[in-house]
Amino acid sequence: MNAVITPQTSLDWIEALPEPGLLVDPVRDTVEAANSHLARMLGRSVAELVSLRVTTLFGGQIPQLVSLTDEAMTHGQAWSRDLSLVARDERVIELEMSLSVMTEAGEPRVLMLLRDLTLLRERRERHEINSYHRGGLLHWKRVETLFREIERENQLILEAVGEGIYGVDAEGRTTFINSAAERMLGWHRDELLGRVMHTAIHHSHSDGTPHQRECCPIYQAFCDGAVHRVSDDFFWRRDGSGFPVEYTSTPIVDNGQLVGAVVVFRDITDRRRTEDSLKEALEEVENLKHRLEMENAYLQEEISAEHNAHEIVGRSEAVAAMIQRIDLVAPTGANVLVTGESGTGKELIARAIHNVSERSERPMIRVNCAAIPAELFESEFFGHAKGAFTGAVNDRGGRFELADGGTLFLDEVGEIPLSLQGKLLRVLQEQTFERIGETHTRSVDVRVIAATNRDLKTEVEAGRFREDLYFRLNVFPIESVPLRERPEDIPPLAQLFLRNACRRFHRAPLELSHANVEALQRYSWPGNVRELENVIERQVIVTRGRKLNFDLPADREAAGPEPVAVGPEAVGTAQQRPLTEAEKREQERENMISALRQCRGKVFGQGGAAELLELKPTTLASRLKRHGIDPRQYRNVRDAGA
Numbered sequence: 001m002n003a004v005i006t007p008q009t010s011l012d013w014i015e016a017l018p019e020p021g022l023l024v025d026p027v028r029d030t031v032e033a034a035n036s037h038l039a040r041m042l043g044r045s046v047a048e049l050v051s052l053r054v055t056t057l058f059g060g061q062i063p064q065l066v067s068l069t070d071e072a073m074t075h076g077q078a079w080s081r082d083l084s085l086v087a088r089d090e091r092v093i094e095l096e097m098s099l100s101v102m103t104e105a106g107e108p109r110v111l112m113l114l115r116d117l118t119l120l121r122e123r124r125e126r127h128e129i130n131s132y133h134r135g136g137l138l139h140w141k142r143v144e145t146l147f148r149e150i151e152r153e154n155q156l157i158l159e160a161v162g163e164g165i166y167g168v169d170a171e172g173r174t175t176f177i178n179s180a181a182e183r184m185l186g187w188h189r190d191e192l193l194g195r196v197m198h199t200a201i202h203h204s205h206s207d208g209t210p211h212q213r214e215c216c217p218i219y220q221a222f223c224d225g226a227v228h229r230v231s232d233d234f235f236w237r238r239d240g241s242g243f244p245v246e247y248t249s250t251p252i253v254d255n256g257q258l259v260g261a262v263v264v265f266r267d268i269t270d271r272r273r274t275e276d277s278l279k280e281a282l283e284e285v286e287n288l289k290h291r292l293e294m295e296n297a298y299l300q301e302e303i304s305a306e307h308n309a310h311e312i313v314g315r316s317e318a319v320a321a322m323i324q325r326i327d328l329v330a331p332t333g334a335n336v337l338v339t340g341e342s343g344t345g346k347e348l349i350a351r352a353i354h355n356v357s358e359r360s361e362r363p364m365i366r367v368n369c370a371a372i373p374a375e376l377f378e379s380e381f382f383g384h385a386k387g388a389f390t391g392a393v394n395d396r397g398g399r400f401e402l403a404d405g406g407t408l409f410l411d412e413v414g415e416i417p418l419s420l421q422g423k424l425l426r427v428l429q430e431q432t433f434e435r436i437g438e439t440h441t442r443s444v445d446v447r448v449i450a451a452t453n454r455d456l457k458t459e460v461e462a463g464r465f466r467e468d469l470y471f472r473l474n475v476f477p478i479e480s481v482p483l484r485e486r487p488e489d490i491p492p493l494a495q496l497f498l499r500n501a502c503r504r505f506h507r508a509p510l511e512l513s514h515a516n517v518e519a520l521q522r523y524s525w526p527g528n529v530r531e532l533e534n535v536i537e538r539q540v541i542v543t544r545g546r547k548l549n550f551d552l553p554a555d556r557e558a559a560g561p562e563p564v565a566v567g568p569e570a571v572g573t574a575q576q577r578p579l580t581e582a583e584k585r586e587q588e589r590e591n592m593i594s595a596l597r598q599c600r601g602k603v604f605g606q607g608g609a610a611e612l613l614e615l616k617p618t619t620l621a622s623r624l625k626r627h628g629i630d631p632r633q634y635r636n637v638r639d640a641g642a
């Protein structure tokens with residue numbers, strides 16, 4: 001709706017407008033009023049403006065003016081940015097115009113509000129600059145707060161982490177240090193800030209030798225610009241104690257310049273301890289595994305050798321006295337020397353001692369000293385380190401280690417080379433030894449039972465056996481009496497072996513006849529109990545019916561002693577001239593040579609002399625050695641009687 005200006009209305013209101021204004025009569029084309037804002041904008045006076053025609057004022061823009069005025073007259077108001085006015089100084093002022101129509105005394109009037117567009121734009125720009133500036137400030141305020149917050153959080157993190165953290169400048173002087181580092185190093189941060197950190201905590205290696213700063217990875221980080229990770233180093237505390245550490249030293253680069261480093265470190269004492277005990281445990285497991293493997297291999301060997309673990313059988317006084325001595329010595333742990341001819345049961349005695357001793361939970365390890373080549377003795381006894389000699393491809397424990405906590409049975413102990421006897425003596429005395437190729441001394445707890453069919457005293461006199469070792473072994477001697485000296489043991493032994501053989505060869509139980517016992521007792525048994533066992537086994541194999549027939553070789557029977565009276569079941573009595581030691585040796589020698597001739601020098605395996613003599617091949621080998629007989633001499637010799 002148009003505004004109405006009454007006749008009494010003064011035109012002063014136009015002066016009161018806040019911006020340039022012009023009141024025109026659109027019909028008469030006259031300027032009815034103008035305010036001083038407009039006059040100032042155009043550099044003219046109000047009076048001058050009022051004297052002008054409207055079309056003159058907007059000279060050259062009549063069509064736009066008419067169109068705009070028409071629009072205002074039609075709609076009551078109009079708006080345009082198409083018109084301009086020329087100021088007194090010829091400056092063209094582009095305008096934003098707002099027109100509104102009113103009535104004065106029934107006549108139409110148009111009020112024009114004119115704004116300098118340039119000025120408006122300037123204002124808007126200034127406004128934008130101002131608001132941008134104000135917004136920027138706010139933004140910066142927010143950023144600043146954010147940074148402060150981040151720094152605070154960083155500080156909290158630095159303080160909260162368990163790792164020690166410190167920074168150093170390019171000279172290595174401490175720039176910051178967190179609480180964990182203070183705690184671990186025992187220094188207060190005020191004492192370290194500004195001080196060269198290397199001299200405080202990293203001056204020496206763990207063994208106390210100086211650690212040059214130039215070789216320090218932390219120092220290198222800000223020299224070469226690379227991150228240095230060290231998993232095995234040592235830091236010192238304020239009180240002079242040290243601890244193992246792992247750390248990362250990261251260089252700090254500012255504007256392309258290396259300005260220092262940040263070190264993050266961790267005390268690895270606990271981890272080391274865990275690693276060490278784990279390593280120890282693994283080694284222990286490895287040792288136990290190795291030991292079990294060795295024991296297993298040994299036991300397998302024993303089983304495959306058909307080890308006979310019978311109880312001691314015999315009713316002779318000799319056996320009764322022997323059992324008494326076994327019971328006497330077994331619990332003491334003393335070393336025992338068992339002497340006696342081959343096959344009389346020396347190993348059986350050793351086993352009996354072990355089985356009744358406190359060591360029976362651990363194994364009895366047997367070493368046949370006659371079967372070990374001289375150069376392998378030491379390794380066999382004490383073991384060796386990998387590479388200790390050609391062929392030592394692995395670490396290997398010896399028999400002493402294997403027997404730790406148990407018993408070591410040294411069979412044929414007289415065969416141990418003189419060179420090794422001293423070392424053996426040391427283990428017996430001190431229970432310590434070293435593996436070949438190792439300096440580390442090992443301790444063991446081993447009871448030694450030695451056995452020999454040699455007269456060790458004679459060996460000592462001949463200088464082939466150390467006297468001190470002899471005394472050490474001979475703490476408690478037990479003699480295993482030859483079978484021919486206790487014929488009353490033949491019947492129970494023969495019955496035992498017959499029972500065993502029948503079971504072993506899946507035969508129905510067989511009985512010994514009176515004649516059988518008689519025949520067995522007539523024979524002298526140079527191979528002792530082992531020979532008796534073999535003879536009975538052979539009979540069980542060859543006998544088809546139920547009647548056993550011991551066809552003992554006539555020559556041997558003839559050469560052997562007469563049967564001995566052993567009780568009511570004994571057949572006949574015997575008086576014989578006992579053989580002298582020398583005769584016995586000669587007889588043994590001839591017997592072996594005869595066997596070698598028949599077997600053409602073959603000792604081991606089927607058809608070998610050992611089989612023929614019903615001896616263990618290793619036993620025969622050691623006897624041949626003792627008698628200085630070389631089986632190779634008989635390779636091409638044919639026994640005259642064969």
Ligand SMILES: Nc1ncnc2c1ncn2[C@@H]1O[C@H](COP(=O)(O)OP(=O)(O)OP(=O)(O)O)[C@@H](O)[C@H]1O
Nearest residue numbers: 308310312313342343344345346347348529530619
């Ligand atoms: N009194 C006994 N009771 C039962 N078996 C026996 C007896 N004496 C010996 N034997 C048996 O005779 C065989 C030979 O015994 P053993 O191996 O102990 O003799 P050795 O004297 O150690 O022989 P070598 O000197 O040849 O090593 C074994 O099978 C053993 O079990």
